[in-house]
Amino acid sequence: MRLNPDEEIWERFKRGDEKAFSYIFDTYHLPLYEYGQRFTSDEFLVRDSIQDLFFELARKKDKLSSTDNILFYLLKSLRLKIFANLRKNNRKGETVLDDERLDEFRLSYTTEVDPEEKELRLDQLAQAINELPPRLKETIYLKFYKNLSNQEVAEVMQVNYQTVGNNVQKAINKLKELLDTTSESILLFFNSSFR
Template structure:
């Protein structure tokens, strides 16, 4: 249902419908801010990158590909833009920009509304997730926070499809070891507890 709505709104936007553009901005702006701030603590760079994404969308709307998942399209565009802006602002060659040259991909969890036991488990999993390398954290975030398919995660992160599955398996194995629990309980937790 959501994918049909996204496809319809996207087509309206591409035809110049300003209400559709406003809807896209209003609906996804906060999710983009949240995603961008996981790469860098430079709020201005994140805001500028988001602004650049929306400016380019508006400028190139008649040449955009169709999509039935607007969030996926925007996350992919924002990630590319953030890395380009980081390279530009720090004068870093593309080959030199790796996980060590940017702030670590950060995950955080809100436990304010959960019962005490779930809060404790959430804190333990959050601590364990934050022990993962940035690429694995980003994969978990896109896969479980944003409910993207492996194919969509691969496109957003600009990696091949198989490496997403491998990254998810590697992250779960590391979490299993850190938390000393089963893979099933980690998957269940990731699918139900992440906001």
Template sequence: MKKTQNTNSDYKAEFPMLLMKHSKIMIVYADKSDFEVWSSFKNGDETAFNYIYRKHAAELYNYGMQVCQQNEWVLDCLQAMFVDVRRKRMRLGDVHSIKGYLFTVFHRELFKLIRKKRKDEFVSLENSTDQFLIEASHETKLIDQELVGERKKELEEALNQLTKRERQAILLLYQEELSYREIADLMAFKEVKTARSLVYKAMAKLKEIVNVNGCLK
């Protein structure tokens, strides 16, 4: 299946009013901790909710497109998740990493939606090979800025020879910059060391697949 590349511009096309640069909302909360922003949101501050939406919606959308590459499904799930979080705000617990929390909730809800959508198609989500396909862009912290051309393509192909779970872990760590704790929560691991072990295993496998001296950090 052909890989779909998605950028923030794709998301802006769907939600043109969400990511206005230098907006007052972004400035007001720029220096506040996630705990402070989340507390304001829980207490009914609509500005805090708008800040959370604007800051994280695009990256959640891009992650969702890595999962299923179905634009309508991702957008529907994203909107439904934010509506649900806003509706239940008074009952939510404290959060110290808003991004980690939203990624975990969105991941869970998106997989529920995918299973529902694909139920009648007899498509196994676990056996799907087109999830978390990685493009070796400069935004991916795994890649040195100087890496170009054939070497970048070589590394990209090597990354996509990993298992789905290995690609997912690398994507979450190096591109989304989640912590090992957040990755463990999102991937439903009981222990943080399982997430760390998965990443180490994936990196070791990469070195076996292709000689990338000077490419991997």
């Protein structure tokens, strides 16, 4: 049985293949940075968290579990690192951190789409999404923008599987209400706009 490309690259990396490690870093450091910035505007904290993550991966490569989705594995790990670094900085008095700040999640979409109708709808959707609570925004981002499964979203966010389904449903219902449209059109728009 042949491994999928992510499994193959990950296994090569775990065996010490430096080209595989370089590939993982080159492919995923920008998506990780983008995700990290949604939790904090502290650019240095995000960069340090990513650097910490990759140092730890390199140091513990022979002890890492297998994965068939590298992005999922890295997003989950980075989220933990960022929250740990935010808490550590809070203890040092460098940043003000409370429970609400840990639940902060900023989400915005650009509307660099040619047709005016789609641009207007995307603007309306972005405004409606920004009215959602942070946890719902993060769920929508991971589910539709990063195309993770409900189980993967649950693991990244450290919630149970059912919570993800509930959050998606709550978000869609709220967006439906805000945009005065159907659930199906919102899902269709997510699926066509953020792939």
